Amino acid sequence: MLAQEELKRIGSVAKESGLPIKTIRYYEELGLLKTCGRTRSNYRLFNSDVFGRLRFIKRAQSLGLSLLEIEELLEVHDRGELPCDRIKVKLEDKLSQIEQQIQQLQILKQELTGVLSGWEIVPEKPEDTICPIIEQARSSASV
Numbered sequence: 447m448l449a450q451e452e453l454k455r456i457g458s459v460a461k462e463s464g465l466p467i468k469t470i471r472y473y474e475e476l477g478l479l480k481t482c483g484r485t486r487s488n489y490r491l492f493n494s495d496v497f498g499r500l501r502f503i504k505r506a507q508s509l510g511l512s513l514l515e516i517e518e519l520l521e522v523h524d525r526g527e528l529p530c531d532r533i534k535v536k537l538e539d540k541l542s543q544i545e546q547q548i549q550q551l552q553i554l555k556q557e558l559t560g561v562l563s564g565w566e567i568v569p570e571k572p573e574d575t576i577c578p579i580i581e582q583a584r585s586s587a588s589v
Contacts, residue, residue: 453482456490463500470500478503478517506533510540 460467473479474490479499481490499520506516515536522529565579575581 452494453491454494454496455485456492459492459496459500463497465500465504473500473503473513476513476517478513478520509537510544511536 454462456467456470459465460470463470470479471490474481479492479496482493483491485491502520503513503516506519507513511519519529519533519536522532561579572578
């Protein structure tokens with residue numbers, strides 16, 4: 447067991463990491479972080495390695511990984527293996543998803559540009575329509 451001085455209470459971890467206590471509790475609840483026990487007043491205690499795990503979690507999230515995916519990767523790490531190959535596959539999948547999203551957004555951009563380029567003010571409201579320009583554009587595109 448580490449000396450008491452090396453253990454950090456959850457408030458210190460929150461302050462040093464810049465994360466809310468609620469987030470740290472949530473990560474612990476999900477199994478992403480492990481405590482080293484509790485104080486007599488029932489505060490959670492963490493080893494100083496908690497900061498490395500928190501940095502990894504936040505960086506992995508910023509790259510688009512879900513907390514479930516991050517949990518899987520941390521489990522591999524906790525077994526003493528490097529999860530780098532698995533991370534590479536997950537990031538390649540994320541990149542592929544982003545490329546598909548970009549293509550879908552480019553199609554939407556073209557459609558919006560087309561609708562706006564033919565925009566005309568309709569003098570009277572035709573029956574059974576909300577906005578003829580949108581409905582025309584919609585009917586010309588496949589439904």
